[in-house]
Amino acid sequence: MSFGRDTDKRGNKLFHAVQENNVKPVYQDMEYTIPTLEDMQCEAQLSALGVWEPLSFHISGWDEDVKKLEDWWVPFQPKKGILNDRESVLVIGPEGCKPSDPCGLAQLAKIYGFKPNEDTMSFATEAKDAILCLSEVFKYFDFGRSFVIRLNSGGHYPPHRDHILLTRPTFRLIAFLGDSTGQLRWEVEDKLVHVEPNHVYYVDTRKTHRLWSAGSNSDMVVFNVVKNWTNVMKLMTMLKYQG
Numbered sequence: 471m472s473f474g475r476d477t478d479k480r481g482n483k484l485f486h487a488v489q490e491n492n493v494k495p496v497y498q499d500m501e502y503t504i505p506t507l508e509d510m511q512c513e514a515q516l517s518a519l520g521v522w523e524p525l526s527f528h529i530s531g532w533d534e535d536v537k538k539l540e541d542w543w544v545p546f547q548p549k550k551g552i553l554n555d556r557e558s559v560l561v562i563g564p565e566g567c568k569p570s571d572p573c574g575l576a577q578l579a580k581i582y583g584f585k586p587n588e589d590t591m592s593f594a595t596e597a598k599d600a601i602l603c604l605s606e607v608f609k610y611f612d613f614g615r616s617f618v619i620r621l622n623s624g625g626h627y628p629p630h631r632d633h634i635l636l637t638r639p640t641f642r643l644i645a646f647l648g649d650s651t652g653q654l655r656w657e658v659e660d661k662l663v664h665v666e667p668n669h670v671y672y673v674d675t676r677k678t679h680r681l682w683s684a685g686s687n688s689d690m691v692v693f694n695v696v697k698n699w700t701n702v703m704k705l706m707t708m709l710k711y712q713g
Protein backbone atom coordinates (compact mmCIF):
# COMPACT_ATOMS: atom_id res chain seq x y z
CA MET A 471 0.00 0.00 0.00
CA SER A 472 1.52 3.28 -1.04
CA PHE A 473 -0.77 5.57 0.99
CA GLY A 474 1.13 6.95 3.94
CA ARG A 475 4.47 6.43 2.23
CA ASP A 476 5.07 8.76 -0.71
CA THR A 477 1.72 9.32 -2.40
CA ASP A 478 -1.84 10.12 -1.37
CA LYS A 479 -5.06 8.21 -2.18
CA ARG A 480 -5.16 9.81 -5.63
CA GLY A 481 -1.54 8.93 -6.41
CA ASN A 482 -0.26 12.49 -5.95
CA LYS A 483 3.15 12.87 -4.36
CA LEU A 484 2.95 13.82 -0.70
CA PHE A 485 4.27 17.17 0.45
CA HIS A 486 5.90 16.16 3.71
CA ALA A 487 5.99 18.62 6.53
CA VAL A 488 9.24 19.82 7.99
CA GLN A 489 10.16 18.04 11.22
CA GLU A 490 9.14 20.16 14.19
CA ASN A 491 12.65 20.30 15.64
CA ASN A 492 13.83 22.05 12.48
CA VAL A 493 11.50 24.99 13.09
CA LYS A 494 13.04 27.92 14.86
CA PRO A 495 11.26 28.42 18.21
CA VAL A 496 9.52 31.80 18.43
CA TYR A 497 11.05 32.51 21.83
CA GLN A 498 14.44 32.98 20.22
CA ASP A 499 13.00 36.39 19.41
CA MET A 500 12.67 37.74 22.96
CA GLU A 501 10.88 40.90 21.92
CA TYR A 502 8.04 38.81 20.53
CA THR A 503 7.52 37.14 23.92
CA ILE A 504 6.55 40.31 25.80
CA PRO A 505 2.76 40.79 25.86
CA THR A 506 1.19 44.16 25.12
CA LEU A 507 -1.57 45.64 27.28
CA GLU A 508 -4.13 44.41 24.72
CA ASP A 509 -2.59 40.91 24.83
CA MET A 510 -3.03 40.87 28.60
CA GLN A 511 -6.60 42.19 28.44
CA CYS A 512 -7.61 39.67 25.77
CA GLU A 513 -5.89 36.72 27.43
CA ALA A 514 -7.39 37.50 30.85
CA GLN A 515 -10.89 37.67 29.38
CA LEU A 516 -10.40 34.48 27.34
CA SER A 517 -9.10 32.69 30.43
CA ALA A 518 -12.38 33.53 32.18
CA LEU A 519 -14.21 31.33 29.67
CA GLY A 520 -12.76 27.93 30.36
CA VAL A 521 -11.21 25.66 27.77
CA TRP A 522 -14.23 24.47 25.78
CA GLU A 523 -17.23 26.74 25.16
CA PRO A 524 -20.02 26.32 22.59
CA LEU A 525 -21.15 29.37 20.61
CA SER A 526 -24.65 30.13 19.39
CA PHE A 527 -24.09 30.09 15.61
CA HIS A 528 -26.60 27.99 13.69
CA ILE A 529 -24.95 25.62 11.22
CA SER A 530 -27.15 23.88 8.71
CA GLY A 531 -26.41 22.52 5.24
CA TRP A 532 -22.95 20.97 5.52
CA ASP A 533 -24.17 17.87 3.63
CA GLU A 534 -24.74 20.03 0.56
CA ASP A 535 -21.68 22.28 1.00
CA VAL A 536 -19.25 19.38 1.36
CA LYS A 537 -20.11 18.13 -2.14
CA LYS A 538 -18.59 21.34 -3.55
CA LEU A 539 -15.23 20.59 -1.92
CA GLU A 540 -14.83 17.22 -3.63
CA ASP A 541 -11.85 18.14 -5.88
CA TRP A 542 -9.94 20.12 -3.26
CA TRP A 543 -9.05 17.62 -0.51
CA VAL A 544 -5.33 17.04 0.02
CA PRO A 545 -3.50 15.13 2.77
CA PHE A 546 -3.00 17.38 5.79
CA GLN A 547 0.60 17.71 6.84
CA PRO A 548 1.86 14.18 6.07
CA LYS A 549 5.03 13.17 7.87
CA LYS A 550 7.46 10.51 6.71
CA GLY A 551 6.87 7.11 8.26
CA ILE A 552 3.61 8.07 10.00
CA LEU A 553 0.20 6.83 8.85
CA ASN A 554 -2.36 9.50 9.67
CA ASP A 555 -5.48 9.77 7.53
CA ARG A 556 -6.20 13.51 7.63
CA GLU A 557 -7.32 15.66 4.72
CA SER A 558 -7.76 19.40 4.41
CA VAL A 559 -9.16 22.18 2.27
CA LEU A 560 -7.69 25.63 2.74
CA VAL A 561 -10.32 28.32 3.31
CA ILE A 562 -8.24 31.33 4.39
CA GLY A 563 -4.48 31.48 3.93
CA PRO A 564 -1.53 33.30 2.35
CA GLU A 565 -2.09 35.80 -0.49
CA GLY A 566 -2.93 34.06 -3.76
CA CYS A 567 -3.74 30.77 -2.05
CA LYS A 568 -5.94 28.02 -3.47
CA PRO A 569 -8.19 25.49 -1.70
CA SER A 570 -5.80 22.58 -2.41
CA ASP A 571 -2.73 24.35 -1.07
CA PRO A 572 -0.91 22.89 1.94
CA CYS A 573 -2.29 24.47 5.09
CA GLY A 574 -0.35 22.90 7.95
CA LEU A 575 2.04 25.24 9.74
CA ALA A 576 4.89 22.73 9.45
CA GLN A 577 4.25 22.52 5.70
CA LEU A 578 4.25 26.31 5.43
CA ALA A 579 7.46 26.41 7.44
CA LYS A 580 9.03 24.20 4.79
CA ILE A 581 7.97 26.64 2.06
CA TYR A 582 8.93 29.86 3.85
CA GLY A 583 11.76 28.67 6.09
CA PHE A 584 9.87 29.90 9.16
CA LYS A 585 6.39 29.52 10.62
CA PRO A 586 4.33 32.47 9.38
CA ASN A 587 2.10 34.19 11.93
CA GLU A 588 -1.51 33.07 11.72
CA ASP A 589 -2.85 36.61 11.38
CA THR A 590 -0.77 37.34 8.28
CA MET A 591 -2.68 34.66 6.35
CA SER A 592 -6.02 36.40 5.83
CA PHE A 593 -6.81 35.77 2.15
CA ALA A 594 -9.85 33.69 1.23
CA THR A 595 -9.87 30.85 -1.28
CA GLU A 596 -12.90 29.80 -3.36
CA ALA A 597 -13.75 27.37 -0.59
CA LYS A 598 -14.96 30.20 1.65
CA ASP A 599 -17.85 31.04 -0.65
CA ALA A 600 -18.63 27.35 -1.16
CA ILE A 601 -19.20 26.75 2.56
CA LEU A 602 -22.54 28.53 2.90
CA CYS A 603 -23.35 26.94 6.26
CA LEU A 604 -20.56 28.99 7.86
CA SER A 605 -21.23 32.31 6.12
CA GLU A 606 -22.57 33.83 9.36
CA VAL A 607 -19.32 32.91 11.11
CA PHE A 608 -17.10 34.15 8.26
CA LYS A 609 -18.83 37.55 8.36
CA TYR A 610 -18.64 37.89 12.12
CA PHE A 611 -14.90 37.79 12.97
CA ASP A 612 -11.60 38.78 11.32
CA PHE A 613 -9.75 35.59 10.49
CA GLY A 614 -6.25 34.36 9.89
CA ARG A 615 -5.41 30.90 8.52
CA SER A 616 -8.51 28.71 8.54
CA PHE A 617 -9.16 25.33 6.97
CA VAL A 618 -11.47 22.36 6.78
CA ILE A 619 -9.96 19.28 8.37
CA ARG A 620 -11.31 15.78 7.86
CA LEU A 621 -10.22 12.91 10.06
CA ASN A 622 -10.86 9.47 8.64
CA SER A 623 -10.50 6.22 10.56
CA GLY A 624 -7.25 6.44 12.50
CA GLY A 625 -6.78 10.12 11.71
CA HIS A 626 -5.48 11.94 14.75
CA TYR A 627 -3.60 14.84 16.27
CA PRO A 628 -1.21 13.72 19.00
CA PRO A 629 -0.97 15.77 22.23
CA HIS A 630 0.15 19.31 21.42
CA ARG A 631 -0.45 22.99 22.09
CA ASP A 632 -1.21 25.44 19.32
CA HIS A 633 0.14 28.34 21.36
CA ILE A 634 1.93 28.82 24.63
CA LEU A 635 2.80 32.51 24.68
CA LEU A 636 0.41 35.27 25.74
CA THR A 637 1.49 37.10 22.61
CA ARG A 638 -0.33 34.63 20.36
CA PRO A 639 -1.78 36.66 17.48
CA THR A 640 -4.95 34.58 17.14
CA PHE A 641 -7.25 32.34 19.15
CA ARG A 642 -8.99 29.17 17.97
CA LEU A 643 -12.54 28.23 17.14
CA ILE A 644 -13.51 24.77 15.91
CA ALA A 645 -16.70 24.11 13.94
CA PHE A 646 -18.01 20.53 14.06
CA LEU A 647 -19.75 19.83 10.77
CA GLY A 648 -22.25 17.06 10.15
CA ASP A 649 -22.55 14.41 12.82
CA SER A 650 -19.44 12.54 13.94
CA THR A 651 -20.90 11.72 17.35
CA GLY A 652 -19.55 8.42 18.62
CA GLN A 653 -16.49 8.25 16.41
CA LEU A 654 -14.69 11.55 17.06
CA ARG A 655 -12.99 12.12 20.38
CA TRP A 656 -11.41 15.33 21.67
CA GLU A 657 -9.49 15.68 24.91
CA VAL A 658 -8.26 18.90 26.47
CA GLU A 659 -5.86 18.52 29.40
CA ASP A 660 -6.53 14.75 29.25
CA LYS A 661 -10.27 15.24 29.81
CA LEU A 662 -12.84 14.10 27.27
CA VAL A 663 -14.93 17.07 26.10
CA HIS A 664 -18.48 17.02 24.79
CA VAL A 665 -19.10 17.78 21.11
CA GLU A 666 -22.53 18.90 19.88
CA PRO A 667 -22.77 18.36 16.12
CA ASN A 668 -23.03 21.51 13.98
CA HIS A 669 -21.76 23.80 16.69
CA VAL A 670 -18.79 26.16 16.83
CA TYR A 671 -16.63 26.01 19.97
CA TYR A 672 -14.05 28.32 21.45
CA VAL A 673 -11.17 26.02 22.42
CA ASP A 674 -8.30 27.13 24.61
CA THR A 675 -5.62 25.51 22.49
CA ARG A 676 -2.90 26.98 24.71
CA LYS A 677 -3.73 23.90 26.79
CA THR A 678 -2.52 20.46 25.71
CA HIS A 679 -5.12 18.75 23.55
CA ARG A 680 -5.46 15.68 21.34
CA LEU A 681 -8.11 14.23 19.04
CA TRP A 682 -8.76 11.17 16.94
CA SER A 683 -11.45 9.56 14.82
CA ALA A 684 -12.62 5.95 14.73
CA GLY A 685 -14.52 6.44 11.47
CA SER A 686 -14.46 8.36 8.19
CA ASN A 687 -15.52 11.94 7.52
CA SER A 688 -15.14 13.53 10.93
CA ASP A 689 -15.28 17.04 9.48
CA MET A 690 -14.32 20.24 11.26
CA VAL A 691 -13.24 23.75 10.38
CA VAL A 692 -10.32 25.16 12.32
CA PHE A 693 -10.55 28.95 12.56
CA ASN A 694 -7.84 31.31 13.72
CA VAL A 695 -9.53 34.50 14.89
CA VAL A 696 -7.40 37.64 15.05
CA LYS A 697 -6.88 38.34 18.75
CA ASN A 698 -7.98 41.87 19.56
CA TRP A 699 -10.43 43.31 22.04
CA THR A 700 -13.18 43.70 19.44
CA ASN A 701 -13.06 40.02 18.47
CA VAL A 702 -12.87 38.91 22.11
CA MET A 703 -16.00 40.93 22.90
CA LYS A 704 -17.73 39.53 19.82
CA LEU A 705 -16.89 36.06 21.13
CA MET A 706 -18.47 36.89 24.51
CA THR A 707 -21.60 38.05 22.69
CA MET A 708 -21.92 34.72 20.88
CA LEU A 709 -21.48 32.39 23.86
CA LYS A 710 -24.26 29.80 23.86
CA TYR A 711 -24.46 29.90 27.65
CA GLN A 712 -24.77 33.44 28.92
CA GLY A 713 -25.14 34.66 32.50
Ligand SMILES: [Fe+2]
Nearest residue numbers: 630631632675
Ligand atom coordinates in the same frame (compact mmCIF):
# COMPACT_ATOMS: atom_id res chain seq x y z
FE1 LIG B 1 -4.37 22.00 17.97
